[in-house]
Amino acid sequence: MNLLFELLRQPSISAQQIGVDKCAQILKRQLLDYDIKATIYETKGSPIVYGEIINPKNTKTILIYGHYDVQPPEPIEAWETPPFEPSIRNGKIYARGVGDNKGQMLAHVFAIKTLRDLQIDFSVNVKFLFDGEEESSSHSLPEFIKEHQELLVADVLYNADGPLDSTGRPIVYLGNRGMLYVELTAIGATQDNHSGNKGNIVPNPAWKLINVLQSMRAGTDGEVLIEGFYDDVRPVTIEDIRHLQEQPFDLQETGRVIGYEALDMSGEEYYEKLTLTPTFNISGLSSGYSGTGQKTVIPSEDKVKIDIRLVADQDPDDIYRKLVAHIQQVDPSLDIVRVGASKPTRTSMELESVRQIISSVHDAHELQPIVLPAIGATFPGYLFQELLGTLSLLIPYANADEDNHAPNENMDVELFFKGIETTCHVILNIGK
Template sequence: MSTNLTQYFKDKRDQHLAELTEWLSIPSISALSEHKSDTLKGAQWIADQLEKIGMENIKLHPTDGHPVVYADWLHAEGKPTVLIYGHYDVQPVDPLHLWETPPFEPAIRDNKIFARGATDDKGQTFMHVKALQALMDTDGELPVNVKFLIEGEEEIGSVNLPDFVEKNQELLSADVIVISDTGMQEKGKPAICYGLRGLAGIQIDVKGAKGDLHSGLYGGAVQNALHALVRLLDSFRDDNGVIQVDRFYDKVEGLTDEEKAAYENLQFSDDELKKELAVTELAGEKGYTTLERMWVRPTLEINGMWGGFQGEGIKTVLPNEAHAKITCRLVPDQDPDEIVELLTSHVHAHTPPGVTVNVTPFDKGAPYVTPYDHPAIQAAGRSYEKIYGVPTQYIRGGGSIPIVATFDQLLQKPIVLMGFGLPGENFHAPNEHFHLENFDQGLLVIADYYNELSKAFKK
């Protein structure tokens, strides 16, 4: 790594953190309509940053929801073109009372920056902007051609981005796609994610009597919507954690021997995970390791359920409505649309008598996996190793980035998932934060990677 770049990032650190604090202060919550103007403000902020560092053709492309930010710099003749993807929207902040400091008033303590979006994904997207600015400022040009695609709906399933990508394939054409929206396996151990689980979500609405009923007058004679919902939800999994939806596992393939050996070499500790999460036991599908359960096995989880009286004290009623939200993490070659159909059939087949149900599909995303011996991925591994001083791990991720599968299907180029977050950084939870150690080292990794890519990826 160039000593010029190392010194550059040291000299600019306070400025970079001040700029990141500005962006993190914008409550760009895509899921909540009251934050629509804030979300647009978040898009405009990053567009202005891209202009400042010398990007060209900057535009906020409208969609049926929040806009897509595009920018490029295409003056590295004969060099590969990199499409950098990120998102400027963030998750809601509830429950607010669990935050130690306000979620949109970024605070630095213990060499971590605390704010919603700090690691998912504003902080990591911002690093690419600053790494490219560093290369431009120190070398006067970039070693690769660059295109930015930064969306504002990732946290609500990237609902409008697939249509945008399909209609703008020429605009987005590139030799490699780079995404920093994943994490490292643990502190000091960089990892490149070569696979992600997909997603299929539904909401279940149970309806009983015409209204809430007095439990003394009607209890024991009329179906309670909450009891019906509990029975229905309990039918989804058995005592061994095996999902009981017919044909759910039909397309699930096992791990290769090479992958099994690679996971064993990671020396993952169940005890360390229990300590980190403050739980006494881990749970999941019987017959599989914790890493297999988190990365390469499908899941079915209840994300929320509600109904009946929620206030202080007690109200003796039979609730006439009950609701639940469920999501499944999917693995290759499970199809999200097919899984939603299977879930819907299961719900109707297991609905207790005395109530009716309605099923509404929500988030969907296909799983993704790619060979990790591609030159673009191996170049990233070398850059990690150069800066962190340890071998790069190649892992799968248990989460979902819905647009990854769309990129794979439409653009058909290698996707490099270069993550710098850590598992305990509370993304999607109160007190989200980003370790500044990885912010500092990540800037060096990204800058080095674009130089490596220029040499390793022959057009």
């Protein structure tokens, strides 16, 4: 626990570049202390900490990804104990970054220590890639992977991040959704105008946005109306459906956790919408005056931010081209900015390493894990898949109420130890 607390005491806020270098140094020293060969690679952003245990006799390699940077701790006054002074209460460790991701990341390192202390041999090469700017979109990671392909060659990319199911059941995600993020701007006059004195004279750009938004998504069922949008969505098979039907689902509990008790759908529909279906979300819409009382104004400029979550095998470049073509047809006066893009991944459940990992999680928790085709969120797993041919899996180790990114972030002590156990099983099973 001392090692974890040492790492938690060191702030490493990538968004503000606070303490990141120092934290990388501590992490490197910790790996070396455990007899793991470790190197720091400088990037344009935060350093990457790399470690490895290689035996040329081994035929398989697992690449473990984690991140040592954390979200800003604000608002500080909402924390019961200071964010960078870890403390244990009610069976949980409280500190910024304990769940996301320092605790989950170090669980892998402790697994190596555990196996060695128990003198249990393992016959798999283990590589660690610890990112220092995951919370800031891992900007340096693509270039690092491109430049170090040989170093990073592996059979499986293993990432422990995020929470277990709210009932405490472990989850194995076989991939992730991708994302395309765009921002549209509509311009009316070059200045704001009085809505009486200039009403009906200057156009209001809000209507342009409403018009184009309505043309892109059906109001009834949310179907995306951009031509060709669904062309590359991998068809859902009968086996996929059967598999989703088998996963446990508690409608009321799920509705309660997300604060939407009107939720009404079957488990199969829930998982299909979350893992096999793309989204089209308005994540920000700004126009005119939104303060208290009235202000009668015709705004000169309005913006909308849209995030589109993509599923296998949609390609963000292709979707962006189709989106631009659609908008240019509806309203060529709109300005379109592509803010970010990331591809989806999806690994087959039939692969040997995948089966080994699923049974490892089962062994550690003594519970059948929920196995889902993808996590709804986004992770740059595609970089490893495309450049290195590595399949990527995500297995969360933290509690459902870890409150990551929020005040009083925490990690259940028992789950922290379960995480160590899980990694031990994974390393032993993959080496078999």
